[in-house]
Amino acid sequence: MVHRIEFTAHGGPEVLQYRAYAPVQPGPQQVRVRNQAIGLNFIDTYYRSGLYAPPALPSSLGTEGAGIVEAVGSAVERFQVGDRVAYATGPLGAYSELHVLPEDKLIRLPDSIGFEQAAAVLLKGLTVQYLLRQTYVLQxxxxxxxxxxxxxxxxxxxxxxxxxxxxxxxxxxxxxxxxxxxxxxxxxxxxxxxxxxxxxxxxxxxxxxxxxxxxxxxxxxxxxxxxxxxxxxxxxxxxxxxxxxxxxxxxxxxxxxxxxxxxPTLASYADTPEHLQAMADELFAMLESGQVQVEISQRFALRDAAEAQRALSARQTTGSTILLP
Missing domain, CATH: 3.40.50.720 (NAD(P)-binding Rossmann-like Domain)
Structure with missing residues:
Protein backbone atom coordinates (compact mmCIF):
# COMPACT_ATOMS: atom_id res chain seq x y z
CA MET A 1 0.00 0.00 0.00
CA VAL A 2 1.06 3.55 -0.69
CA HIS A 3 -0.28 6.85 0.64
CA ARG A 4 -1.82 10.02 -0.73
CA ILE A 5 -3.77 13.08 0.36
CA GLU A 6 -7.55 13.01 -0.27
CA PHE A 7 -10.57 15.14 0.57
CA THR A 8 -14.23 14.12 0.56
CA ALA A 9 -15.75 17.60 0.99
CA HIS A 10 -14.68 21.17 0.28
CA GLY A 11 -13.45 23.34 3.11
CA GLY A 12 -10.33 24.48 4.91
CA PRO A 13 -7.07 22.57 5.25
CA GLU A 14 -8.67 20.36 7.88
CA VAL A 15 -10.54 18.42 5.14
CA LEU A 16 -7.26 16.97 3.84
CA GLN A 17 -6.69 13.37 4.89
CA TYR A 18 -3.58 11.18 4.59
CA ARG A 19 -4.79 7.78 3.43
CA ALA A 20 -3.45 4.46 2.17
CA TYR A 21 -4.64 3.26 -1.23
CA ALA A 22 -3.93 0.58 -3.82
CA PRO A 23 -2.11 2.01 -6.87
CA VAL A 24 -3.52 1.31 -10.33
CA GLN A 25 -1.72 0.15 -13.43
CA PRO A 26 -1.25 2.82 -16.13
CA GLY A 27 -3.55 2.75 -19.14
CA PRO A 28 -2.20 2.45 -22.71
CA GLN A 29 -1.06 6.10 -22.94
CA GLN A 30 -0.35 6.66 -19.24
CA VAL A 31 2.78 6.65 -17.11
CA ARG A 32 3.12 5.88 -13.41
CA VAL A 33 5.62 8.08 -11.60
CA ARG A 34 7.09 7.45 -8.16
CA ASN A 35 7.26 10.95 -6.78
CA GLN A 36 10.49 12.14 -5.19
CA ALA A 37 9.16 15.65 -4.48
CA ILE A 38 5.81 17.42 -4.87
CA GLY A 39 5.09 21.09 -5.50
CA LEU A 40 2.78 23.16 -3.27
CA ASN A 41 0.82 25.87 -5.08
CA PHE A 42 -2.04 28.30 -4.45
CA ILE A 43 -4.14 26.58 -7.11
CA ASP A 44 -4.20 23.52 -4.82
CA THR A 45 -6.16 25.54 -2.25
CA TYR A 46 -8.67 26.56 -4.93
CA TYR A 47 -9.57 22.91 -5.58
CA ARG A 48 -9.70 22.15 -1.86
CA SER A 49 -11.97 25.12 -1.08
CA GLY A 50 -14.28 24.56 -4.05
CA LEU A 51 -13.35 27.71 -5.98
CA TYR A 52 -12.30 25.28 -8.72
CA ALA A 53 -14.29 22.07 -9.07
CA PRO A 54 -12.43 18.73 -9.12
CA PRO A 55 -13.84 16.07 -11.47
CA ALA A 56 -15.50 14.29 -8.53
CA LEU A 57 -15.42 13.82 -4.76
CA PRO A 58 -13.61 12.25 -3.04
CA SER A 59 -10.64 13.78 -4.84
CA SER A 60 -6.90 13.78 -4.65
CA LEU A 61 -4.96 17.03 -4.96
CA GLY A 62 -1.96 18.66 -6.61
CA THR A 63 -0.72 18.96 -10.19
CA GLU A 64 3.07 19.27 -9.82
CA GLY A 65 5.78 16.81 -9.00
CA ALA A 66 9.01 15.17 -10.05
CA GLY A 67 10.15 11.59 -9.87
CA ILE A 68 11.09 8.39 -11.66
CA VAL A 69 9.00 6.48 -14.18
CA GLU A 70 7.94 3.21 -12.53
CA ALA A 71 5.59 1.79 -15.18
CA VAL A 72 4.38 2.71 -18.66
CA GLY A 73 1.30 1.85 -20.68
CA SER A 74 1.39 -0.29 -23.80
CA ALA A 75 1.16 2.68 -26.20
CA VAL A 76 3.63 5.02 -24.48
CA GLU A 77 6.44 6.02 -26.85
CA ARG A 78 8.30 8.94 -25.25
CA PHE A 79 9.22 7.47 -21.85
CA GLN A 80 10.48 4.24 -20.34
CA VAL A 81 10.95 2.81 -16.86
CA GLY A 82 13.73 4.62 -15.02
CA ASP A 83 13.41 7.97 -16.80
CA ARG A 84 13.65 11.14 -14.73
CA VAL A 85 10.51 13.22 -15.33
CA ALA A 86 8.50 16.13 -13.97
CA TYR A 87 5.00 17.48 -14.51
CA ALA A 88 3.02 20.58 -13.66
CA THR A 89 -0.25 20.58 -15.57
CA GLY A 90 -2.26 17.82 -13.95
CA PRO A 91 -4.32 15.80 -13.66
CA LEU A 92 -5.01 16.09 -9.95
CA GLY A 93 -3.18 13.54 -7.83
CA ALA A 94 0.36 14.81 -7.26
CA TYR A 95 -0.09 14.76 -3.45
CA SER A 96 0.80 11.07 -3.48
CA GLU A 97 3.69 8.65 -3.35
CA LEU A 98 2.67 7.42 -6.83
CA HIS A 99 0.89 9.32 -9.60
CA VAL A 100 -0.54 7.98 -12.85
CA LEU A 101 -0.90 10.60 -15.56
CA PRO A 102 -1.04 10.91 -19.37
CA GLU A 103 2.23 10.69 -21.26
CA ASP A 104 1.64 14.12 -22.82
CA LYS A 105 1.67 15.83 -19.39
CA LEU A 106 5.25 14.77 -18.64
CA ILE A 107 8.49 16.54 -19.48
CA ARG A 108 11.97 15.11 -19.48
CA LEU A 109 14.10 16.23 -16.57
CA PRO A 110 17.76 16.89 -17.41
CA ASP A 111 20.39 15.48 -15.05
CA SER A 112 21.38 19.03 -14.11
CA ILE A 113 17.99 19.65 -12.44
CA GLY A 114 17.28 17.87 -9.13
CA PHE A 115 13.90 16.41 -8.18
CA GLU A 116 13.31 18.90 -5.36
CA GLN A 117 14.39 21.78 -7.60
CA ALA A 118 11.99 20.64 -10.34
CA ALA A 119 9.04 20.21 -7.98
CA ALA A 120 9.72 23.61 -6.48
CA VAL A 121 10.03 25.46 -9.76
CA LEU A 122 8.18 23.83 -12.63
CA LEU A 123 4.63 25.15 -12.28
CA LYS A 124 5.75 28.55 -11.05
CA GLY A 125 8.56 28.74 -13.60
CA LEU A 126 6.31 27.79 -16.51
CA THR A 127 3.87 30.42 -15.28
CA VAL A 128 6.62 33.05 -15.31
CA GLN A 129 7.69 31.88 -18.75
CA TYR A 130 4.29 32.48 -20.32
CA LEU A 131 3.71 35.70 -18.38
CA LEU A 132 7.00 37.36 -19.36
CA ARG A 133 7.70 35.66 -22.68
CA GLN A 134 4.25 35.13 -24.22
CA THR A 135 1.33 36.96 -22.58
CA TYR A 136 3.28 40.23 -22.73
CA VAL A 137 6.60 39.82 -24.50
CA LEU A 138 9.05 41.89 -22.47
CA GLN A 139 11.79 43.43 -24.60
CA PRO A 264 -4.49 33.57 -18.84
CA THR A 265 -3.89 30.01 -17.69
CA LEU A 266 -0.88 27.77 -18.16
CA ALA A 267 -3.00 25.14 -19.93
CA SER A 268 -3.74 27.57 -22.77
CA TYR A 269 -0.03 28.08 -23.44
CA ALA A 270 1.29 24.56 -22.71
CA ASP A 271 -1.41 23.14 -24.97
CA THR A 272 0.70 20.50 -26.73
CA PRO A 273 3.54 18.25 -25.52
CA GLU A 274 5.90 20.16 -27.80
CA HIS A 275 4.92 23.56 -26.40
CA LEU A 276 5.16 22.22 -22.84
CA GLN A 277 8.64 20.79 -23.37
CA ALA A 278 9.86 23.94 -25.16
CA MET A 279 8.66 26.14 -22.29
CA ALA A 280 10.32 23.82 -19.77
CA ASP A 281 13.56 23.80 -21.77
CA GLU A 282 13.70 27.61 -21.67
CA LEU A 283 13.10 27.52 -17.93
CA PHE A 284 15.79 24.89 -17.40
CA ALA A 285 18.23 26.95 -19.47
CA MET A 286 17.62 29.93 -17.16
CA LEU A 287 18.26 27.70 -14.15
CA GLU A 288 21.40 26.17 -15.64
CA SER A 289 22.80 29.62 -16.46
CA GLY A 290 22.28 30.75 -12.87
CA GLN A 291 20.18 33.74 -13.95
CA VAL A 292 17.21 32.20 -12.15
CA GLN A 293 17.68 30.29 -8.92
CA VAL A 294 15.14 28.31 -6.92
CA GLU A 295 14.78 29.08 -3.24
CA ILE A 296 13.13 26.21 -1.36
CA SER A 297 12.24 27.91 1.89
CA GLN A 298 9.89 25.28 3.32
CA ARG A 299 9.78 21.48 3.22
CA PHE A 300 6.88 19.49 4.67
CA ALA A 301 6.24 15.78 4.83
CA LEU A 302 3.38 14.71 2.55
CA ARG A 303 1.32 13.70 5.58
CA ASP A 304 1.55 17.32 6.78
CA ALA A 305 -0.02 18.81 3.63
CA ALA A 306 -2.77 20.52 5.66
CA GLU A 307 -0.17 22.34 7.76
CA ALA A 308 1.67 23.37 4.59
CA GLN A 309 -1.51 24.80 3.06
CA ARG A 310 -2.30 26.75 6.24
CA ALA A 311 1.11 28.39 6.09
CA LEU A 312 0.70 29.17 2.39
CA SER A 313 -2.77 30.73 2.79
CA ALA A 314 -1.62 32.78 5.78
CA ARG A 315 1.25 34.20 3.67
CA GLN A 316 3.77 32.79 6.11
CA THR A 317 5.88 31.30 3.33
CA THR A 318 8.50 32.79 1.06
CA GLY A 319 9.99 31.36 -2.10
CA SER A 320 8.87 27.82 -2.90
CA THR A 321 7.45 25.08 -0.71
CA ILE A 322 7.59 21.35 -1.43
CA LEU A 323 6.09 18.18 0.03
CA LEU A 324 8.24 15.09 0.47
CA PRO A 325 6.64 11.61 0.24
Whole structure:
Protein backbone atom coordinates (compact mmCIF):
# COMPACT_ATOMS: atom_id res chain seq x y z
CA MET A 1 0.00 0.00 0.00
CA VAL A 2 1.06 3.55 -0.69
CA HIS A 3 -0.28 6.85 0.64
CA ARG A 4 -1.82 10.02 -0.73
CA ILE A 5 -3.77 13.08 0.36
CA GLU A 6 -7.55 13.01 -0.27
CA PHE A 7 -10.57 15.14 0.57
CA THR A 8 -14.23 14.12 0.56
CA ALA A 9 -15.75 17.60 0.99
CA HIS A 10 -14.68 21.17 0.28
CA GLY A 11 -13.45 23.34 3.11
CA GLY A 12 -10.33 24.48 4.91
CA PRO A 13 -7.07 22.57 5.25
CA GLU A 14 -8.67 20.36 7.88
CA VAL A 15 -10.54 18.42 5.14
CA LEU A 16 -7.26 16.97 3.84
CA GLN A 17 -6.69 13.37 4.89
CA TYR A 18 -3.58 11.18 4.59
CA ARG A 19 -4.79 7.78 3.43
CA ALA A 20 -3.45 4.46 2.17
CA TYR A 21 -4.64 3.26 -1.23
CA ALA A 22 -3.93 0.58 -3.82
CA PRO A 23 -2.11 2.01 -6.87
CA VAL A 24 -3.52 1.31 -10.33
CA GLN A 25 -1.72 0.15 -13.43
CA PRO A 26 -1.25 2.82 -16.13
CA GLY A 27 -3.55 2.75 -19.14
CA PRO A 28 -2.20 2.45 -22.71
CA GLN A 29 -1.06 6.10 -22.94
CA GLN A 30 -0.35 6.66 -19.24
CA VAL A 31 2.78 6.65 -17.11
CA ARG A 32 3.12 5.88 -13.41
CA VAL A 33 5.62 8.08 -11.60
CA ARG A 34 7.09 7.45 -8.16
CA ASN A 35 7.26 10.95 -6.78
CA GLN A 36 10.49 12.14 -5.19
CA ALA A 37 9.16 15.65 -4.48
CA ILE A 38 5.81 17.42 -4.87
CA GLY A 39 5.09 21.09 -5.50
CA LEU A 40 2.78 23.16 -3.27
CA ASN A 41 0.82 25.87 -5.08
CA PHE A 42 -2.04 28.30 -4.45
CA ILE A 43 -4.14 26.58 -7.11
CA ASP A 44 -4.20 23.52 -4.82
CA THR A 45 -6.16 25.54 -2.25
CA TYR A 46 -8.67 26.56 -4.93
CA TYR A 47 -9.57 22.91 -5.58
CA ARG A 48 -9.70 22.15 -1.86
CA SER A 49 -11.97 25.12 -1.08
CA GLY A 50 -14.28 24.56 -4.05
CA LEU A 51 -13.35 27.71 -5.98
CA TYR A 52 -12.30 25.28 -8.72
CA ALA A 53 -14.29 22.07 -9.07
CA PRO A 54 -12.43 18.73 -9.12
CA PRO A 55 -13.84 16.07 -11.47
CA ALA A 56 -15.50 14.29 -8.53
CA LEU A 57 -15.42 13.82 -4.76
CA PRO A 58 -13.61 12.25 -3.04
CA SER A 59 -10.64 13.78 -4.84
CA SER A 60 -6.90 13.78 -4.65
CA LEU A 61 -4.96 17.03 -4.96
CA GLY A 62 -1.96 18.66 -6.61
CA THR A 63 -0.72 18.96 -10.19
CA GLU A 64 3.07 19.27 -9.82
CA GLY A 65 5.78 16.81 -9.00
CA ALA A 66 9.01 15.17 -10.05
CA GLY A 67 10.15 11.59 -9.87
CA ILE A 68 11.09 8.39 -11.66
CA VAL A 69 9.00 6.48 -14.18
CA GLU A 70 7.94 3.21 -12.53
CA ALA A 71 5.59 1.79 -15.18
CA VAL A 72 4.38 2.71 -18.66
CA GLY A 73 1.30 1.85 -20.68
CA SER A 74 1.39 -0.29 -23.80
CA ALA A 75 1.16 2.68 -26.20
CA VAL A 76 3.63 5.02 -24.48
CA GLU A 77 6.44 6.02 -26.85
CA ARG A 78 8.30 8.94 -25.25
CA PHE A 79 9.22 7.47 -21.85
CA GLN A 80 10.48 4.24 -20.34
CA VAL A 81 10.95 2.81 -16.86
CA GLY A 82 13.73 4.62 -15.02
CA ASP A 83 13.41 7.97 -16.80
CA ARG A 84 13.65 11.14 -14.73
CA VAL A 85 10.51 13.22 -15.33
CA ALA A 86 8.50 16.13 -13.97
CA TYR A 87 5.00 17.48 -14.51
CA ALA A 88 3.02 20.58 -13.66
CA THR A 89 -0.25 20.58 -15.57
CA GLY A 90 -2.26 17.82 -13.95
CA PRO A 91 -4.32 15.80 -13.66
CA LEU A 92 -5.01 16.09 -9.95
CA GLY A 93 -3.18 13.54 -7.83
CA ALA A 94 0.36 14.81 -7.26
CA TYR A 95 -0.09 14.76 -3.45
CA SER A 96 0.80 11.07 -3.48
CA GLU A 97 3.69 8.65 -3.35
CA LEU A 98 2.67 7.42 -6.83
CA HIS A 99 0.89 9.32 -9.60
CA VAL A 100 -0.54 7.98 -12.85
CA LEU A 101 -0.90 10.60 -15.56
CA PRO A 102 -1.04 10.91 -19.37
CA GLU A 103 2.23 10.69 -21.26
CA ASP A 104 1.64 14.12 -22.82
CA LYS A 105 1.67 15.83 -19.39
CA LEU A 106 5.25 14.77 -18.64
CA ILE A 107 8.49 16.54 -19.48
CA ARG A 108 11.97 15.11 -19.48
CA LEU A 109 14.10 16.23 -16.57
CA PRO A 110 17.76 16.89 -17.41
CA ASP A 111 20.39 15.48 -15.05
CA SER A 112 21.38 19.03 -14.11
CA ILE A 113 17.99 19.65 -12.44
CA GLY A 114 17.28 17.87 -9.13
CA PHE A 115 13.90 16.41 -8.18
CA GLU A 116 13.31 18.90 -5.36
CA GLN A 117 14.39 21.78 -7.60
CA ALA A 118 11.99 20.64 -10.34
CA ALA A 119 9.04 20.21 -7.98
CA ALA A 120 9.72 23.61 -6.48
CA VAL A 121 10.03 25.46 -9.76
CA LEU A 122 8.18 23.83 -12.63
CA LEU A 123 4.63 25.15 -12.28
CA LYS A 124 5.75 28.55 -11.05
CA GLY A 125 8.56 28.74 -13.60
CA LEU A 126 6.31 27.79 -16.51
CA THR A 127 3.87 30.42 -15.28
CA VAL A 128 6.62 33.05 -15.31
CA GLN A 129 7.69 31.88 -18.75
CA TYR A 130 4.29 32.48 -20.32
CA LEU A 131 3.71 35.70 -18.38
CA LEU A 132 7.00 37.36 -19.36
CA ARG A 133 7.70 35.66 -22.68
CA GLN A 134 4.25 35.13 -24.22
CA THR A 135 1.33 36.96 -22.58
CA TYR A 136 3.28 40.23 -22.73
CA VAL A 137 6.60 39.82 -24.50
CA LEU A 138 9.05 41.89 -22.47
CA GLN A 139 11.79 43.43 -24.60
CA UNK A 140 13.89 45.03 -21.86
CA UNK A 141 13.75 48.57 -20.55
CA UNK A 142 10.15 48.34 -19.30
CA UNK A 143 9.10 49.12 -15.73
CA UNK A 144 6.41 46.65 -14.65
CA UNK A 145 4.41 45.98 -11.50
CA UNK A 146 4.36 42.45 -10.08
CA UNK A 147 2.24 41.62 -7.05
CA UNK A 148 3.49 39.30 -4.29
CA UNK A 149 7.08 39.69 -5.43
CA UNK A 150 8.49 37.59 -2.60
CA UNK A 151 6.17 34.64 -3.25
CA UNK A 152 6.89 31.54 -5.28
CA UNK A 153 5.97 33.00 -8.68
CA UNK A 154 7.08 36.53 -7.84
CA UNK A 155 10.55 35.53 -6.67
CA UNK A 156 11.18 33.78 -9.98
CA UNK A 157 9.66 36.63 -11.98
CA UNK A 158 11.97 39.17 -10.34
CA UNK A 159 15.03 37.17 -11.36
CA UNK A 160 13.87 36.41 -14.90
CA UNK A 161 12.78 40.00 -15.52
CA UNK A 162 16.13 41.32 -14.29
CA UNK A 163 17.88 38.97 -16.73
CA UNK A 164 15.75 40.51 -19.50
CA UNK A 165 16.71 44.06 -18.48
CA UNK A 166 13.28 44.86 -17.00
CA UNK A 167 12.67 46.92 -13.86
CA UNK A 168 10.21 45.19 -11.51
CA UNK A 169 8.25 47.10 -8.92
CA UNK A 170 7.22 44.36 -6.51
CA UNK A 171 4.47 44.53 -3.92
CA UNK A 172 5.16 42.89 -0.55
CA UNK A 173 3.55 42.69 2.89
CA UNK A 174 6.54 43.25 5.16
CA UNK A 175 10.01 44.75 5.35
CA UNK A 176 11.49 41.24 5.42
CA UNK A 177 9.74 40.32 2.16
CA UNK A 178 10.82 43.64 0.63
CA UNK A 179 14.45 42.79 1.37
CA UNK A 180 14.01 39.37 -0.21
CA UNK A 181 12.39 40.74 -3.37
CA UNK A 182 15.17 43.29 -3.79
CA UNK A 183 17.81 40.61 -3.28
CA UNK A 184 16.18 38.51 -6.00
CA UNK A 185 16.12 41.29 -8.56
CA UNK A 186 13.25 43.69 -7.93
CA UNK A 187 14.14 47.27 -8.81
CA UNK A 188 11.84 48.71 -6.12
CA UNK A 189 9.24 47.42 -3.67
CA UNK A 190 5.95 48.68 -2.26
CA UNK A 191 4.80 47.50 1.17
CA UNK A 192 1.02 47.61 0.69
CA UNK A 193 0.48 47.26 4.46
CA UNK A 194 1.79 50.80 5.00
CA UNK A 195 2.21 52.48 1.61
CA UNK A 196 -0.25 53.79 -0.99
CA UNK A 197 0.23 51.44 -3.93
CA UNK A 198 -1.01 53.71 -6.70
CA UNK A 199 0.81 56.81 -5.46
CA UNK A 200 4.08 54.89 -5.10
CA UNK A 201 3.77 53.56 -8.66
CA UNK A 202 3.16 57.11 -9.91
CA UNK A 203 6.22 58.33 -8.00
CA UNK A 204 8.48 55.52 -9.20
CA UNK A 205 7.43 55.86 -12.85
CA UNK A 206 7.33 59.68 -12.81
CA UNK A 207 3.61 59.57 -13.54
CA UNK A 208 3.80 57.21 -16.52
CA UNK A 209 2.48 54.10 -14.73
CA UNK A 210 3.32 50.61 -16.08
CA UNK A 211 2.76 49.12 -19.53
CA UNK A 212 1.89 45.82 -17.88
CA UNK A 213 0.78 44.85 -14.37
CA UNK A 214 0.93 41.21 -13.25
CA UNK A 215 -1.68 40.47 -10.59
CA UNK A 216 -1.96 37.03 -9.02
CA UNK A 217 -3.77 38.34 -5.94
CA UNK A 218 -7.19 38.90 -7.49
CA UNK A 219 -10.12 40.52 -5.75
CA UNK A 220 -8.25 42.64 -3.18
CA UNK A 221 -5.92 44.33 -5.68
CA UNK A 222 -8.05 44.45 -8.85
CA UNK A 223 -9.08 48.12 -8.71
CA UNK A 224 -5.69 49.41 -7.61
CA UNK A 225 -3.95 47.32 -10.25
CA UNK A 226 -6.06 48.96 -12.95
CA UNK A 227 -5.00 52.36 -11.61
CA UNK A 228 -1.35 51.37 -12.10
CA UNK A 229 -1.67 50.47 -15.79
CA UNK A 230 -0.53 53.04 -18.35
CA UNK A 231 -3.00 54.10 -21.08
CA UNK A 232 -3.48 51.24 -23.58
CA UNK A 233 -1.50 49.01 -21.22
CA UNK A 234 -2.29 45.48 -20.08
CA UNK A 235 -3.44 44.06 -16.76
CA UNK A 236 -2.60 40.35 -16.52
CA UNK A 237 -4.85 38.82 -13.86
CA UNK A 238 -3.40 35.34 -13.43
CA UNK A 239 -4.46 34.26 -9.93
CA UNK A 240 -7.02 34.50 -7.14
CA UNK A 241 -4.99 34.43 -3.91
CA UNK A 242 -7.49 36.79 -2.23
CA UNK A 243 -10.55 35.51 -4.10
CA UNK A 244 -11.89 35.67 -7.63
CA UNK A 245 -12.47 38.95 -9.46
CA UNK A 246 -16.20 39.31 -10.19
CA UNK A 247 -18.58 41.99 -11.49
CA UNK A 248 -16.12 43.45 -13.98
CA UNK A 249 -17.39 46.63 -15.63
CA UNK A 250 -15.80 46.92 -19.07
CA UNK A 251 -16.58 50.62 -19.12
CA UNK A 252 -13.95 51.11 -16.40
CA UNK A 253 -11.28 50.00 -18.88
CA UNK A 254 -12.28 52.86 -21.16
CA UNK A 255 -12.33 55.39 -18.34
CA UNK A 256 -8.86 54.43 -17.14
CA UNK A 257 -7.18 54.77 -20.53
CA UNK A 258 -8.47 52.15 -23.00
CA UNK A 259 -6.86 49.37 -21.01
CA UNK A 260 -6.52 45.71 -21.94
CA UNK A 261 -7.16 42.87 -19.48
CA UNK A 262 -6.42 39.15 -19.84
CA UNK A 263 -7.00 36.16 -17.57
CA PRO A 264 -4.49 33.57 -18.84
CA THR A 265 -3.89 30.01 -17.69
CA LEU A 266 -0.88 27.77 -18.16
CA ALA A 267 -3.00 25.14 -19.93
CA SER A 268 -3.74 27.57 -22.77
CA TYR A 269 -0.03 28.08 -23.44
CA ALA A 270 1.29 24.56 -22.71
CA ASP A 271 -1.41 23.14 -24.97
CA THR A 272 0.70 20.50 -26.73
CA PRO A 273 3.54 18.25 -25.52
CA GLU A 274 5.90 20.16 -27.80
CA HIS A 275 4.92 23.56 -26.40
CA LEU A 276 5.16 22.22 -22.84
CA GLN A 277 8.64 20.79 -23.37
CA ALA A 278 9.86 23.94 -25.16
CA MET A 279 8.66 26.14 -22.29
CA ALA A 280 10.32 23.82 -19.77
CA ASP A 281 13.56 23.80 -21.77
CA GLU A 282 13.70 27.61 -21.67
CA LEU A 283 13.10 27.52 -17.93
CA PHE A 284 15.79 24.89 -17.40
CA ALA A 285 18.23 26.95 -19.47
CA MET A 286 17.62 29.93 -17.16
CA LEU A 287 18.26 27.70 -14.15
CA GLU A 288 21.40 26.17 -15.64
CA SER A 289 22.80 29.62 -16.46
CA GLY A 290 22.28 30.75 -12.87
CA GLN A 291 20.18 33.74 -13.95
CA VAL A 292 17.21 32.20 -12.15
CA GLN A 293 17.68 30.29 -8.92
CA VAL A 294 15.14 28.31 -6.92
CA GLU A 295 14.78 29.08 -3.24
CA ILE A 296 13.13 26.21 -1.36
CA SER A 297 12.24 27.91 1.89
CA GLN A 298 9.89 25.28 3.32
CA ARG A 299 9.78 21.48 3.22
CA PHE A 300 6.88 19.49 4.67
CA ALA A 301 6.24 15.78 4.83
CA LEU A 302 3.38 14.71 2.55
CA ARG A 303 1.32 13.70 5.58
CA ASP A 304 1.55 17.32 6.78
CA ALA A 305 -0.02 18.81 3.63
CA ALA A 306 -2.77 20.52 5.66
CA GLU A 307 -0.17 22.34 7.76
CA ALA A 308 1.67 23.37 4.59
CA GLN A 309 -1.51 24.80 3.06
CA ARG A 310 -2.30 26.75 6.24
CA ALA A 311 1.11 28.39 6.09
CA LEU A 312 0.70 29.17 2.39
CA SER A 313 -2.77 30.73 2.79
CA ALA A 314 -1.62 32.78 5.78
CA ARG A 315 1.25 34.20 3.67
CA GLN A 316 3.77 32.79 6.11
CA THR A 317 5.88 31.30 3.33
CA THR A 318 8.50 32.79 1.06
CA GLY A 319 9.99 31.36 -2.10
CA SER A 320 8.87 27.82 -2.90
CA THR A 321 7.45 25.08 -0.71
CA ILE A 322 7.59 21.35 -1.43
CA LEU A 323 6.09 18.18 0.03
CA LEU A 324 8.24 15.09 0.47
CA PRO A 325 6.64 11.61 0.24
Missing amino acids: GGETVLFHAAAGGVGSLACQWARALGVKVIGTVSSAEKADQALRLGAWATIDYSREDLVQRVLDLTEGRKCPVVYDGVGRDTWERSLDCVAPRGLLVSFGNASGAVTGVNLGVLSQKGSLYVTR
